[in-house]
Amino acid sequence: MNNFPPQMINKQPDFHSDAYRDAYSRINGVVVIGETLADRHFRSLAKSIPDDHDLLLSLAAMESRHAVDFVGCGRNLSIRADTSLARKLFDPLHKLFQECEHNGNLAGCLVIQGLIIESFAIAAYQEYLPVADPYAQPITELVLHDEEQHINYAECWLKAHFKEAKNEVSSICSKALPITLSILQTLTNDMRTIGMNPIELIASFSERFQSALETVGYKGSSARRLIMRSTLSVPLT
Numbered sequence: 001m002n003n004f005p006p007q008m009i010n011k012q013p014d015f016h017s018d019a020y021r022d023a024y025s026r027i028n029g030v031v032v033i034g035e036t037l038a039d040r041h042f043r044s045l046a047k048s049i050p051d052d053h054d055l056l057l058s059l060a061a062m063e064s065r066h067a068v069d070f071v072g073c074g075r076n077l078s079i080r081a082d083t084s085l086a087r088k089l090f091d092p093l094h095k096l097f098q099e100c101e102h103n104g105n106l107a108g109c110l111v112i113q114g115l116i117i118e119s120f121a122i123a124a125y126q127e128y129l130p131v132a133d134p135y136a137q138p139i140t141e142l143v144l145h146d147e148e149q150h151i152n153y154a155e156c157w158l159k160a161h162f163k164e165a166k167n168e169v170s171s172i173c174s175k176a177l178p179i180t181l182s183i184l185q186t187l188t189n190d191m192r193t194i195g196m197n198p199i200e201l202i203a204s205f206s207e208r209f210q211s212a213l214e215t216v217g218y219k220g221s222s223a224r225r226l227i228m229r230s231t232l233s234v235p236l237t
């Protein structure tokens with residue numbers, strides 16, 4: 001059962017049209033690869049933060065379940081995820097995570113996975129929820145709840161280490177935000193085809209990410225400036 005007003009339900013696309021199926025295969029690919037990488041990232045964080053080892057492994061297990069569940073959403077519509085495009089799109093972000101990991105830059109790892117990827121996931125799932133098919137809707141709702149736990153973990157860790165990590169946080173934001181937005185830019189047409197509004201998505205992403213930066217320790221104006229500086233170079237089509 002959903003709680004959306006009738007005008008939202010009327011907006012629902014034709015889940016079986018060729019255009020929907022084609023666009024969904026790429027969107028679903030990005031979701032599945034995003035969740036698979038999130039699993040890997042939390043597992044490596046579990047090794048790097050022994051105090052939170054078990055908690056981080058449980059977050060990784062959630063991400064792995066999300067990937068399986070979203071593969072199921074594609075299967076339900078008889079659509080196969082286009083994972084090759086998704087891998088290419090995520091590769092620079094994943095490499096940046098690995099670079100931070102290699103350099104012992106834990107704050108950088110947590111910003112990439114815990115703040116940026118999680119804010120992106122929350123904004124995307126929120127925007128997808130009203131136009132999701134009836135099978136995907138309850139799954140997306142449950143996943144959204146889990147993603148909030150993940151961002152909360154990163155917010156708490158970064159808040160506790162803000163003094164020594166602030167420069168790293170700012171520096172990684174300026175590298176990772178343009179990459180994240182270019183993933184979004186590649187998918188704008190496909191998002192529109194499946195009923196999502198990419199402009200709303202970017203607005204929700206900025207809002208959630210700014211709130212995360214403020215929770216971590218940035219003043220509102222500094223958080224806004226950091227986001228603006230890092231995103232202005234990526235125009236939305």
Ligand SMILES: [Fe+2]
Pocket residue numbers: 035038062063066121143147
């Ligand atoms: Fe997830």
Ligand SMILES: [Fe+2]
Pocket residue numbers: 038063118121146147150
């Ligand atoms: Fe997550």
